[in-house]
Amino acid sequence: MDQLPILAxxxxxxxxxxGFEDAPSGPGFRFELIDGTPHCISVAAGERLRRLQESFELVWxxxxxDRANDHLPTIIGIGPLEVIEFDREGPPPSRFAAAHWKLAPLDSFAGGREMAWIDDSFDQSCFEWAIRREADGVATLLVPTEPARGLEEAHVDALETWASDLAAS
Ligand SMILES: [Mg+2]
Known part of the structure; x- marks a missing residue:
């Protein structure tokens, strides 16, 4: 394989x-004021993404x-990365009319490349899209997270296994 798979x-x-009941604490978490809004940042997620950069080409x-690249490189050491542009104003292409708002731009960004996608809010249209791509022979993996926990070690294991199976195939 001459190109790493994409990780969105x-x-x-x-x-x-x-969405947590008790704010997470410990060295894996940090509260950051970003554009005037407090965010609970998983520092551990940053470390995990850095490891995943060995097997994937990361994109936001x-x-x-663009605010991702304004803030995340200094906060968790990830980026700057390419940004998939989401135009939430215009109507989506008709075959994505009822789909998740990220899906059409993500699909056109990926083209025929293998792609894994980490997100906390997949809907049915995302899973159907992944199944269609797989049926077309394009490896596709959706990795759902819990918004109160974020990217965890088990997700990294699944992604690394998927990428190494892909590289071996
Ligand atoms: Mg989200």
């Missing part, structure tokens, strides 16, 4: 955590858009 990375619910797939 969401931020809210993956790196920036929310987040509503943060």
């Amino acid at each position: 990375v969401d931020i809210d619910g993956v790196i920036s955590l929310f 797939a987040t509503g943060w858009q």
Whole structure:
């Protein structure tokens, strides 16, 4: 394989955590004020993403858009990365009419390349998209996270196994 697979990375619910009852504490977490809003950042998620950069080409797939590269490189040492642009104003292409708002831009960014995608808010359209790509022979992996926990060690294990199986095939 001459190109690493793409890893599309969401931020809210993956790196920036929310929805917890008790705020996480310990060395794996840090509270950061970003553009005036407090965020609970999983420092551990940053470390895990750095490891995944050995097996994947990371890109941002987040509503943060360019703000991702403004903040995340200094906070968790990831980036700057390419940003998948989401135009939430215009209508999506008809075959994505009822789909998740990230799906059409993500699909056109990926083209025929293998892609894994980490996100906390997949819907049915995402899973159907992944199944269609797989049926077309394009390896595709969706990695759902819990927004209060973010990217965890088990996700890294699954992603690394997937990438090494792909490299061996
Ligand atoms: Mg999210």
